[in-house]
Amino acid sequence: MVLSVLASHLAAGGGRLATESLPGRLPGLVVFGGGMLVGGLTVALVRWLGLHSWIGRAGAWLPVPAPAVPAPAAPAPAAPAPVPPTPVLLAPAQPGRAEPGLRAERAHPPKPAPAPEPPQSPSLRIGVLGSLTINGQAGALVPAQSQLITSLALHQDGLSNAQLRALLGTDPAHPKPADSLRQLIARTRRALGRADDGREWIEHLGNGRYALHPAARVDLREFDALAAAGMRDALAGPLTGALSMVRGQPFTECYYWWLESATIESVTARIVAAAEALAELSLTGPDPAAAVRAARIALAVDPSAEQLWRIMMRAEHAAGNLAGVREAWGRCVDVVAEVAADGRPDSATSAVYAELTAR
8 A cells, every 4th residue: 555655656746756856855755655654554553453352361362253144044945745655565474483573472462352151041040948039139029929939939830820819819818810910920921031942931831820931940849859869879969969058947038828837847847857867977977077067057947956956966076076065065955945845955965965075
């Protein structure tokens, strides 16, 4: 810059330099050029100082960064066109090799779904060796229907229309009306459904006679069949099966006027006889505890059966349980005191107790 100013002055004064003598003008030119040089350097220094700043301690010069000029934003790239999925071709499984997923499934195979339970065949089971039950449930039918079923269960050969009307009436002098009996039979049939063969559980045998379907099961009938076979052949198995059906005193809560006490006493006596037979068989064998169980089942039905108390004491003694002998005797005395005329056990019972405790 200084040289350009000097050149312009020289050009302007070229004419004068041509006419004036050079020695006389040289000191002035030197002074003028030096001033121009100093001025140029001063301007350059000022501009340089403007681009730098003094930071920190003496002698530490740090350049001040020039303001960043934001670069022009690049246009957003266009979204790539969707690429259709490449179909995955499954290679055929090689023998002896399994895919990872297959290995996991084989390590933890899924549990097979439970097989559906086979549908149960329609059944009709009547229980009278205890509280009255129909198919294992007490109160499954309304009282009039339960009375109809019980009367037919006790008469395997069936009952006539006139007999049913007499039994289901309020008393012998007031039989049930014929229309009411027909309606009761129809409602009971609907409540019970049908047997496997499609026949009604209450069948009309003709001539106004009704009976239960042959497939109907009555625990008293099955008990009699097993007990008779066990006592006839002296077999513990049938007797045990017969006693397993006993749930308490027969015909509990069956308050029917026609259900005579003689009928209940007859069934009770058959239970006691079966229990006595099984207990005697058990006492001759190596299992006196079975004799105790048989006696307890029958004593729950008839606590006054002294022959069963004698068996209980003998069975407890055979098991080496003298305390059980005394307990059986004490309970026997308490029960007999309420039912016996003299309030004392039979002499045979007293003799068994005296014999067992004397040993």
